[in-house]
Amino acid sequence: MIETALAHQFRAPQKYQLLQKAIVVALLPCLRAWKTRHLLGEDGQSKDEGSYAVVELSRLLEKAISPVVNYKDNQDSPEDGDMPSEEQEEGIRSIKYSHMVQRFRAVQSPCLRALYELSRDIKVKVDPDILLTVVAFMDPPGDWKTEPEDASLAAAILDQQLPTPFEKKKFLADVVLERYLRPLFSKIKHPTITASGRKAEYPENTSRGEGIPDDSHKTKPWKYVDFRAVAVFSWAVFVADEQFIDQHWPSFMPGLLTLATDTSKEIRRRGLQILTQFISKFPNKTLRDRGLSKVFEDAVFPTLSYLPTLTPESESVLLLDLAFDALISLAGKQKQQPSPATGISEQKKALDKILREGVFPAYAHAKSHMLLVRVLCLKLGSIVSMMGVHAVKYLQDIIPILLEVIAEDFAPLVPETLSVALDVLDAVLTNCWPMIPGIPWQDKIIAALVICWENVVREHDNDSGNEDFIQIKQKLVHSARGLEAVLKTAGISLAIVVSPMVANPADARQLYAAGLFSFLFNAPPPLG
Structure with a gap:
C-alpha cells in the first residue's frame, strides 16, 4: 500500500x-x-x-x-522538573x-x-x-x-x-479561533483583558506565577512548539471581514496582544502588522463602545521606545514604522466630533498623544539616525494631514524638526529622508497656513530652503545625472511656491521678502538663493 x-x-x-x-x-x-x-x-x-x-x-x-x-x-531539552532560563x-x-x-x-x-x-x-x-x-x-x-x-x-x-464561504467561516470560527488558537494563546494572562478576550474593567497586576518564565514552551507553545500558529493567525485576520470580526473579536484579542508585545523583535514585528490589519477591519462603533482603543494603545506604545543604540537602527526602523501605523490607524477610528465637555475630539486626543509620546521624543533621542528620522517624518506628515489646522498647536515642535533635517549639511547624502521632510513641510504649509506668515516661521523656512538648495546644488555638481537630486530640487521649488501662496494670504510678497537675499550675485549664498527663487523673477532656475 x-x-x-x-x-x-x-x-x-x-x-x-x-x-x-x-x-x-x-x-x-x-x-x-x-x-x-x-x-x-x-x-x-x-x-x-x-x-x-x-x-x-x-x-x-x-x-x-x-x-x-x-x-x-x-x-x-531540559530534564523534567528543570525550568530553563x-x-x-x-x-x-x-x-x-x-x-x-x-x-x-x-x-x-x-x-x-x-x-x-x-x-x-x-x-x-x-x-x-x-x-x-x-x-x-x-x-x-x-x-x-x-x-x-x-x-x-x-x-x-x-x-x-x-468550497463555500459558509464552510470557510465555520472553519475559521470553530476550528481556527476556538479549537486551535485560543488554547495556544491562553497560557499568559493580559491585565487589560479578561479570559474571554473582553476589556477588563479593573486591570490586574499580573506577575510570573508558579515559577514558570513568561517566555517558555509551557507559556508560549505557539512560539516554541507549534510554528504554524503565527501564520495561521495572520491568515485568520486576513480572511475575516468586518462582520465576522464584529461577531468574534474577543477570540482574536489574546493573540493580537500577545504577538504585538512579544520579546522577540521578529514576532513583535509580525504582531504589529497583523494588529494594524485587524484594526482597519474593526467596526468603529464596536471599537469605541467596548473601550478597546486604550487596550491596543497600551500594547503598542512601548514599542516606540525601541530606539538606537539599544536597538539596532535597522530593527528600530521596522518596529517603529509598524507601531506608528497601528497607532495612526487606531486614531483614525476615533470620533472626530469635539466632546461637549472638553471641546476636543477623541481623534485629536489620540493624535496628540502620538506626537507627544511618540514622534517628538523619538526624534530628540535618535535625530542622528537618518533612516529612523525618515520614518518619523513620514508619520509626522500623516498626522499633520489628519489634524488639519489643529496641527498649528505643535508648530513650535514640528517646524524646528523639519528645518533641522532640511538644512542639515549632509542631508543630500540621504535623499530619501530629505525628500520626505520636504513633503511634510508641504503638508504643514497646506494645513497650518494661517500661522506661517510673519515672524518667526516665514524667515526660518526661507533660510532652510536656501541652505538646502545650496547643499543639493553643490552635491549635484559632482553627480549631475542623479535623479534623486533633480527631484529634490523640484521639491524645493515646489515648497518655495507653496510658501509664496501662503504669504499671499497675509498680503506678503515673497519676491519682496527675498529681494535683499538675491541682490548681489557676487555673494555665493545670494547666488544660490537667486537660483531657488528664480521663478519669482521670471527666470528658470539654473541646473547647477
Whole structure:
C-alpha cells in the first residue's frame, strides 16, 4: 500500500530527507493512477476503503511537513522538573527550529502536491488539523516556508476542502479561533483583558506565577512548539471581514496582544502588522463602545521606545514604522466630533498623544539616525494631514524638526529622508497656513530652503545625472511656491521678502538663493 511506504519513509532519520523527497515525487504518478482507477471502480476497493486510504495518506503527508516540535524527544531539552532560563529557552527554540526546517524543507512542495492530488477529485473531508497545516503554507514565503508556489497549492487544497464561504467561516470560527488558537494563546494572562478576550474593567497586576518564565514552551507553545500558529493567525485576520470580526473579536484579542508585545523583535514585528490589519477591519462603533482603543494603545506604545543604540537602527526602523501605523490607524477610528465637555475630539486626543509620546521624543533621542528620522517624518506628515489646522498647536515642535533635517549639511547624502521632510513641510504649509506668515516661521523656512538648495546644488555638481537630486530640487521649488501662496494670504510678497537675499550675485549664498527663487523673477532656475 502507498500509505505503508510513506509511513515507513517518514519515520526514517533526518539524513535520508533527500531519499524521502525522491520517494514522494516518485509516488505522485502512483497516486494519480490509483485515483483514476478508484474513481472508475477498477482498484477493487469500496468507497469507504478508498476514503479511508485518502484520509490516512493525507495524515502522513501532513505530518511530514507540519512545523510542530516535540520537547520530549530532543536531547537539548531540559530534564523534567528543570525550568530553563529565557536565554536557554530561546537557544533550545533555535536548535529545534533549525532541526525542524532541515527535516521537512526538502519534502514540503511534493507533499503539498500530493495532498492537492488527493483532494482534487475525491470528495473526502480530511482532518481539520491537516487544514491548519495547509493554511500555514498560505502565508507568503519566509521563516520555514521556502517556495512561492506552495501558497497557491495550499489555497487550492483549502478551496477543495472548504468550497463555500459558509464552510470557510465555520472553519475559521470553530476550528481556527476556538479549537486551535485560543488554547495556544491562553497560557499568559493580559491585565487589560479578561479570559474571554473582553476589556477588563479593573486591570490586574499580573506577575510570573508558579515559577514558570513568561517566555517558555509551557507559556508560549505557539512560539516554541507549534510554528504554524503565527501564520495561521495572520491568515485568520486576513480572511475575516468586518462582520465576522464584529461577531468574534474577543477570540482574536489574546493573540493580537500577545504577538504585538512579544520579546522577540521578529514576532513583535509580525504582531504589529497583523494588529494594524485587524484594526482597519474593526467596526468603529464596536471599537469605541467596548473601550478597546486604550487596550491596543497600551500594547503598542512601548514599542516606540525601541530606539538606537539599544536597538539596532535597522530593527528600530521596522518596529517603529509598524507601531506608528497601528497607532495612526487606531486614531483614525476615533470620533472626530469635539466632546461637549472638553471641546476636543477623541481623534485629536489620540493624535496628540502620538506626537507627544511618540514622534517628538523619538526624534530628540535618535535625530542622528537618518533612516529612523525618515520614518518619523513620514508619520509626522500623516498626522499633520489628519489634524488639519489643529496641527498649528505643535508648530513650535514640528517646524524646528523639519528645518533641522532640511538644512542639515549632509542631508543630500540621504535623499530619501530629505525628500520626505520636504513633503511634510508641504503638508504643514497646506494645513497650518494661517500661522506661517510673519515672524518667526516665514524667515526660518526661507533660510532652510536656501541652505538646502545650496547643499543639493553643490552635491549635484559632482553627480549631475542623479535623479534623486533633480527631484529634490523640484521639491524645493515646489515648497518655495507653496510658501509664496501662503504669504499671499497675509498680503506678503515673497519676491519682496527675498529681494535683499538675491541682490548681489557676487555673494555665493545670494547666488544660490537667486537660483531657488528664480521663478519669482521670471527666470528658470539654473541646473547647477
